[in-house]
Amino acid sequence: MIKMVLSWSAFALYAAASVAALHYLLTKNERASRLMLTFVGCGLVLQFLSFGIHLAAFWAFPENRWFLPINNFFGALSYMSFALAGAFFTIEVRRHLGILGAFVLPMAALGLGLAVILANPELAPLEPKLRSYWLNIHPMILMTAYATFTNAFGVALALLIQERQIKSRTPSELCYRLPSLDELDALNSRIIAITLPILVLGLVMGAVWAYQSSGRAWSGDAKEIMSLVTVGFYAAFIWLRYVSGRRGRTPVYVSMAGFACILLTFFGAGVFSDSHDYLGGK
């Protein structure tokens, strides 16, 4: 109960922070930017508390002890929105690019909103096949990577808008408020360059887990195939951006295709995957 109140409050704070961030983007009102930061900070604290309560309840089942409660949509989405808001705080705010909150924070609010509104927060003992220390490793690494890629997607949106503004030859006031094209491009590429190895590491850990539990590293289910496609898109972005030296829209579209794959992998898993269907809470 308290957990849901805390989560709902955190969701309200992220939503309010998103509104403040949009207002800041449109008016450059400094007060809105400070409100945005305060809301995000408070939201992070509440979410952290909520996670503690969630964890205590999860561990009340003896068979769940020491495993992280990310085995359903509620746990996974809460964690990812937390990681996303946290990443925004540590990356953009520290580099004085808080104006990008308008692109990143709505996604944190949306993630947590889906968790509190749609997902089932009920806890149950873990299925036997998930009672493994790998549960704390494989999905955690991947979800952290997803959260950071979501951040990159927000930056990429800003980058596309800025690119269009400058290409249009009739830039609006927004153009002068957003960070420069070079800054956005550097941020987007750097986040992706750092996160891609994390994604690959998470996938390899999954293969090791599968090998230990079933003797097969690769079972060819839809989620595994989609993950490889995701890696392919982000690797193509890295190649376009750093090796072939392409700039402008094309690499950005490729990175966005990678993000679309992540969404499909994450939300579609319950529908078309057998060994990864646990997120649906079945």
Added chain:
Amino acid sequence: MKLVCLSWSHRDRVCAAREALASVPVERVLLELKTRGFAEAVAVSTCNRFELYVAGQADQDLAAAGLVAILEELAETSLGPQAEIREDAAAVDHLLAVAAGLDSLVVGETEILGQVKTGYEKAMAAGMTGKRLNVLFQRALFVGKKVRTETALASGSLSVPSVAVQLAETIFGRLEGKCALILGAGAMSELAAKHLAARGVSKLVVANRTWDRAYQLAARYQGEAVKWETFPAELERADVVISSTGAPAAVLTRAIVSEAVRRRGGRSLFLIDIAMPRDIEESVHAIDGVYLYRLEDLEAIVAKNMASRAEAVAAARRIVDAKAAEFAAWARSLSSGPELSLKHADRTDGRVLDAEYPG
């Protein structure tokens, strides 16, 4: 409280008084006023403005004529009848407008805010600020910052070269470390070179059909002159290209630009064509990462900025009026009590302006 403001500004057609006052150090003015028993005074002295603010108790006699006489003594000349004299609410309103840049020759310029701050700091150092002027000047600095962040008064350049520089900054961020290539060595090229150099462009390369003129222009801005034939190769290192040659046909063709883009490792390229007939083929704008602006594009942006400037002035005026009214209420509460708390809810430069007001 009582407040008097004397000001000589760019509105005076005769600048003799301003010149005479500019030669008197602010510190001397403050010292003189102090020895004559004035408790609170701040002087703001810039190259086209001299302002003196003196505050005292509500019943104190702060005759403007007396203050002018003191200044005349210090300047050792007659200052004439041009001083604009404002009292109380009008003086407060004037100071806030000055800090906001509304009273400047170039409306919205940002330098004045720093000059007001300097004037205030000198007065503080001289022990000539008390509760009234501390609150008033901190409020003025706060309003100046607020107007600049919340209105478009300071943004939106009003000339073609400065619009070009501003666009370059939306592409590259800071221009330090960037390289500009100037094609043609005419007056327009020189103007562009001057603006780019002022904004920190590290390297200027000039190519012109006549070597001598390229050399002279490059020398004036510590740039480098190159032979006209080699300019396609120079495209590889340039970030901004400004072209204003008198060539009858395009000198930067799509083929030349695509070839250069291939060798640039993906860095953006900003091309500015201010020549008539055009120097740069229109089709290069379609290349990924290449941004071509022509003279009429820049002029259209200038025209748009001119139009929005008027709106920004009105918005800035509203902020100034609101903050002046708040200050007036506070000043009234000083004598009628209880004293209102005049919290500046916003911060300036990350520092809370809500400092302790001594006095």
